[in-house]
Amino acid sequence: MTLADVARLAGVGLGTASRALNDAPGVSDATRRRVLEVAAHHSYVVSPDASRLAGGATRRVAVVVPHLSRWFFGAMVESMQGVFFEAGLDVLLYQVKDGEARHTFFAELPALRKVDALVAVGLDIDDLERKRLEIMGVHVVSAGGQHAVYPHVCIDDLEAGRLAVDHLLALGHRAIAMIETDDPDQAVHPHGRSKAFYAAMTRHRVEVDPRFVIKTSWGAEQGADASGTLLGYTDPPTAIYAHSDEVAFGAIRTIRRAGLRVPEDISVVGIDDHPVASLVDLTTVRQPVAGQGEAAARMVVDLLRGEDPPRAVTMPTTLIVRRSTARPRRRRDLSR
Amino acid sequence: MTLADVARLAGVGLGTASRALNDAPGVSDATRRRVLEVAAHHSYVVSPDASRLAGGATRRVAVVVPHLSRWFFGAMVESMQGVFFEAGLDVLLYQVKDGEARHTFFAELPALRKVDALVAVGLDIDDLERKRLEIMGVHVVSAGGQHAVYPHVCIDDLEAGRLAVDHLLALGHRAIAMIETDDPDQAVHPHGRSKAFYAAMTRHRVEVDPRFVIKTSWGAEQGADASGTLLGYTDPPTAIYAHSDEVAFGAIRTIRRAGLRVPEDISVVGIDDHPVASLVDLTTVRQPVAGQGEAAARMVVDLLRGEDPPRAVTMPTTLIVRRSTARPRRRRDLSR
């Protein structure tokens, strides 16, 4: 079944049929209806390939993610998919899970000539990669990461971190540890979350104990290990600030396994508001994940329509206080 | 940059260039090398659209999922993506999150003419939908669900359930509750996990208390609510068998909030081995998620190559004993 068939069956010419199917102007309502009816009746859909070849757009957008099994990315992609689907855009999924995949992706540009736009989810793009991307000649939007050069939607990591650390400080904690996540050559580095820590501590005139800052790669197990180190000190921190909820989950497990209680002995705060956070009563800073995905997808849709959307959208974050944080019991500052 | 350009630059004809790029026979090694070199040098890739139009395959496969923000589905898609990418196949992602989306999908078949194959992840496909799918005329494979008509890869739910319930029974539990998940009109219904419960109980000659079987939709909150009901009884169960880890997480929270302990007061077992399971020390039945995804993707690749892969693959499940299960303290059977 081709356009020609539909045109014949509807008793119109090729051009008219094409226009009718494409919502293009210049077709009477009656004619359009008839064409659409025939098409629907035969489950006909325009061949995107031929359409594209003849000068149209691909009606496809590439979504590039470092992970999919992590909640953040899955939720992001899920929300984008919805917007794209409504707009009649297909999504071509690409995963760049590690440095090698990343290299391959930018070297070979598998999405070349296959899409009208590309959205990078939680990915830092360096100058070299940007250069490569340019030869694709398509719109690029970043979601969950900031890029001076590309339109993007993200949260303010500085603000998110501030909310978390200020909360701890307000509760009276002074011996606060930070578990930084720093995925080498991978996803976006939320440096802001680290900066926020130092800034907040400084603002409250609390000195940062360098032993209390542990850098690790992302993951619950990593969080567990890191807090193991923290608990090993003769004077462990009274609170832990983790860059992400998953890391915080790991920290909580370690604390509990050590026979200590959260928050009585140690408070823990994360960032994200992962669905499991409410289940383990984790205090955290919520970021609107679906919201970011939708906003990014809308940006793409607008761009494709020729409108020009805001170049940057920053979504708000909120402190969600649950039961993993409380006033410190052992006021460490009293013993000084 | 088109094939013609590459051909010219390489000093060969169109046909030769095409054959060289497609690994087709009938080109001398030297010539092929030269063409490939020129192509690489100019970041040229064959236009899939034109290629397809000229009679080739789309080199695209549709992946249809009900969710992406749930770990199971994200992990599944992630693993499939890897296999497809290696095989040079692009993934077109479709989400059918609810009944309406599902209806739309099968009514409009947005993937029509866009892919060479379709893999349904965790989706039941009824006869009507199958009929619709037929008009796509492509290979269909099911992952994480059983389908008499389609090649599929899945686990044995009966076995998984048996492992979980037998574990509880072996520990001495008799007052065992089951939280069934039954997502209406949505993903695959793991009826086997329910059947396994009744079968195991019967095998051990334990009568099932109908109040102890609660049907709910999937989700941690639902699991929390369900166990709330369970705890409300004057004689609550000593163990809970949940159809999935997320549900079990909810159950654990409710139990803890009620001031009871896991496993001392109530044991909890789930199914899946969600990454968080190890963090909350949940005993569960592990299913190889990535393994299923890879197997399903390989099936598709084989099918596309004209080989015919096994029509059904069942992956093994394993009981992972952690600290959410223990012998019952209050031996309820003693009080009888």
Next chain:
DNA sequence: CTGTTAGCGCCTTCAT
């Protein structure tokens, strides 16, 4: 408002 005509970039016979 509608029918007609050129390609779009490529693969696939056919010759050579």
Next chain:
DNA sequence: ATGAAGGCGCTAACAG
């Protein structure tokens, strides 16, 4: 082993 020619299904100009 290679070059030339036709056509895949469609859209974007054109005419009418």
